[in-house]
Amino acid sequence: MFKKVIFLALLCQVVPLNAQESDIVGFWNQPAPGLSLGGVAALFGFSEDAIERADGPPVVDFLGIPLNEEALSRALAYDSAILGVPEHVCMRHPSTYSFWGPANLRIAAQLNENLDIISYSVGGTFRRADRTIWMDGRDHPSEHAPHTWAGYTSGQWENGTLVTKTTHLKWGWIRRNGVPSSDQATVYTYYQRNDDVLTITWFVEDPHYLTDTYMKSADFIIAPQGVTTASFDLEAADTNNGVFAECLNRAEIARPEKHYVPHYLPGENPFIGEWANDIGVPIDATLGGEETAYPEYRDQL
Amino acid sequence: MISLSMQFLIKARPILLSLIFAVLSTTAFAQVIPSEPPVSGELEIIHVQGNVWLIAGVGGNVAVQASEQGVFVVDTGANGFGEDVISAIAKISDRPIRYIVNTSIADQHIGGNSDLAILPGGSTSGAGRGARINVISQENVLFRMSVSRGPNGEQIHPQLSWPTDGYYEPQRGQIFNGEAIDIIHMPNAYSDGDSVVYFRGSNVLVSGDVFTNTGLPLIDYSQGGSLAGTIDALDQMLDITISDDLAEGGTYIIPGHGYISDEADLVEYRDMTYIIRDRLQKLIVEDGLNLRQVLEARPLLGWESRYNRPEWTVNMFLEAVYQEFQ
Numbered sequence: 001m002f003k004k005v006i007f008l009a010l011l012c013q014v015v016p017l018n019a020q021e022s023d024i025v026g027f028w029n030q031p032a033p034g035l036s037l038g039g040v041a042a043l044f045g046f047s048e049d050a051i052e053r054a055d056g057p058p059v060v061d062f063l064g065i066p067l068n069e070e071a072l073s074r075a076l077a078y079d080s081a082i083l084g085v086p087e088h089v090c091m092r093h094p095s096t097y098s099f100w101g102p103a104n105l106r107i108a109a110q111l112n113e114n115l116d117i118i119s120y121s122v123g124g125t126f127r128r129a130d131r132t133i134w135m136d137g138r139d140h141p142s143e144h145a146p147h148t149w150a151g152y153t154s155g156q157w158e159n160g161t162l163v164t165k166t167t168h169l170k171w172g173w174i175r176r177n178g179v180p181s182s183d184q185a186t187v188y189t190y191y192q193r194n195d196d197v198l199t200i201t202w203f204v205e206d207p208h209y210l211t212d213t214y215m216k217s218a219d220f221i222i223a224p225q226g227v228t229t230a231s232f233d234l235e236a237a238d239t240n241n242g243v244f245a246e247c248l249n250r251a252e253i254a255r256p257e258k259h260y261v262p263h264y265l266p267g268e269n270p271f272i273g274e275w276a277n278d279i280g281v282p283i284d285a286t287l288g289g290e291e292t293a294y295p296e297y298r299d300q301l
Numbered sequence: 302m303i304s305l306s307m308q309f310l311i312k313a314r315p316i317l318l319s320l321i322f323a324v325l326s327t328t329a330f331a332q333v334i335p336s337e338p339p340v341s342g343e344l345e346i347i348h349v350q351g352n353v354w355l356i357a358g359v360g361g362n363v364a365v366q367a368s369e370q371g372v373f374v375v376d377t378g379a380n381g382f383g384e385d386v387i388s389a390i391a392k393i394s395d396r397p398i399r400y401i402v403n404t405s406i407a408d409q410h411i412g413g414n415s416d417l418a419i420l421p422g423g424s425t426s427g428a429g430r431g432a433r434i435n436v437i438s439q440e441n442v443l444f445r446m447s448v449s450r451g452p453n454g455e456q457i458h459p460q461l462s463w464p465t466d467g468y469y470e471p472q473r474g475q476i477f478n479g480e481a482i483d484i485i486h487m488p489n490a491y492s493d494g495d496s497v498v499y500f501r502g503s504n505v506l507v508s509g510d511v512f513t514n515t516g517l518p519l520i521d522y523s524q525g526g527s528l529a530g531t532i533d534a535l536d537q538m539l540d541i542t543i544s545d546d547l548a549e550g551g552t553y554i555i556p557g558h559g560y561i562s563d564e565a566d567l568v569e570y571r572d573m574t575y576i577i578r579d580r581l582q583k584l585i586v587e588d589g590l591n592l593r594q595v596l597e598a599r600p601l602l603g604w605e606s607r608y609n610r611p612e613w614t615v616n617m618f619l620e621a622v623y624q625e626f627q
Contacts (some may be wrong), residue, residue: 070603144560208607229510246546
């Protein structure tokens with residue numbers, strides 16, 4: 001929460017008060033194309049978050065994440081072999097994470113007969129947990145409504161920044177090495193355009209796994225020539241140089257047990273200390289916690 | 302000078318305490334029976350997909366399949382909410398109720414049986430006539446409801462509320478409203494009489510208390526439930542469900558309590574149950590921990606905050622399932 005207050009204070013300083021709305025509609029690319037991994041990564045722009053791409057971040061690297069003991073227990077139980085279990089193969093990047101993944105965005109606005117903006121559609125994140133941002137003041141669904149990877153999002157313009165709230169999320173993760181998010185997490189996302197750059201900043205609040213707000217940001221640059229995004233239509237993907245998004249649950253590894261759930265028992269994760277050793281920090285630092293999110297934590301190392 | 306008997310007591314204290322604890326624990330095993338979450342929220346009707354609706358806010362979730370032929374109901378809510386269930390069904394369809402399935406004997410899934418049973422010809426308007434509603438359950442539910450007695454020998458469940466059709470085969474199928482419906486016995490999950498109901502055409506699975514997203518698995522050992530049976534049931538449901546592209550939608554699930562779910566939600570719950578089973582296996586079978594030590598080891602860490610409820614706490618769950626690993 002403290003981080004969010006600071007962020008809002010900074011926002012008020014840099015955004016003209018008369019700028020009520022900005023034009024975020026269009027194509028947005030991640031800046032600075034980087035690694036080319038088999039041609040896939042070259043489709044997307046990678047920059048400061050390259051460590052999150054391809055195979056993902058190191059396992060048991062939770063530094064800077066304000067996770068509690070419950071989240072740590074689950075994160076240490078995480079075995080990436082779960083990604084080969086058919087029921088898990090096709091899971092999308094949830095809104096607690098998705099802008100941190102490879103994402104070339106297409107943002108569109110839906111207007112009513114008076115040309116008021118009813119909603120925005122934000123599409124293009126990995127495996128397409130496309131987000132609809134409802135701008136017409138409607139309520140969030142009831143507690144019995146389904147939860148989705150994108151969640152249910154409402155938004156409003158505040159001093160030139162689109163501020164959104166997302167609820168009804170599925171169980172998911174906030175980092176691709178097993179740090180969990182619960183189905184009761186809430187994500188607040190801020191879309192701020194400065195000339196040709198769209199900065200998206202999101203805050204995850206999770207009463208079950210986080211002791212403080214978890215904050216991340218990603219920059220996108222305008223791409224008037226269009227961007228490549230994943231398509232659900234195979235023909236369109238072929239003809240439009242797109243990436244086919246359909247994913248079907250298929251067993252990738254033959255296992256004797258039909259419903260197998262890979263995981264590590266408490267104290268048996270073999271990767272504890274591996275990354276700590278690689279970069280020369282104490283193991284405790286890699287286990288995260290609120291204190292590791294602040295610069296002064298370096299003084300303790 | 303300490304007497305010999307006192308010395309014996311001092312030396313044997315840890316053993317005696319363990320014995321007392323073991324006796325108390327054994328006694329507790331027979332008493333730890335899960336309670337469903339309290340009835341909360343406003344009555345709500347949500348169209349799930351196809352011909353199936355959810356009625357929420359009446360205790361356990363109620364599923365309704367309705368079309369030209371009539372109304373097929375799965376579970377009847379908590380005691381005292383029967384009239385609410387009837388009025389909600391009337392908003393979905395003016396056709397008569399023909400069938401009810403009770404997914405288990407859990408209070409919040411049979412509570413409205415008596416109210417629905419007296420509807421003339423199953424008519425929610427009261428204007429109908431004809432045969433009473435056919436109430437289906439696995440036969441263990443019928444058996445237990447018919448023999449349950451209170452402390453003074455009084456019948457707990459009035460005869461009017463009993464199922465009229467107890468099935469004993471592993472699976473029963475029927476067509477209603479042009480839709481194939483599977484009623485599948487899950488032998489030892491919440492109890493020994495659980496059924497899940499799958500509406501094939503609408504692609505909606507109704508799980509009863511075998512799956513909820515409001516708390517830890519409800520397991521009643523006094524009525525034949527088990528953790529192993531719960532995992533088997535969750536896996537069997539995963540064999541029924543098929544998600545749409547990218548692990549979302551497709552088969553929808555109406556859980557016993559909580560929000561409308563899909564396969565990914567069921568996977569999350571199954572994974573949790575599987576991991577908890579493995580942790581308990583390690584602590585109890587391999588390491589030989591007693592119940593007190595198991596509670597101290599906190600094998601549910603990771604889900605305690607999300608699923609601990611006053612009426613079915615983490616410790617109650619552990620005390621109930623401990624016996625299964627001995």
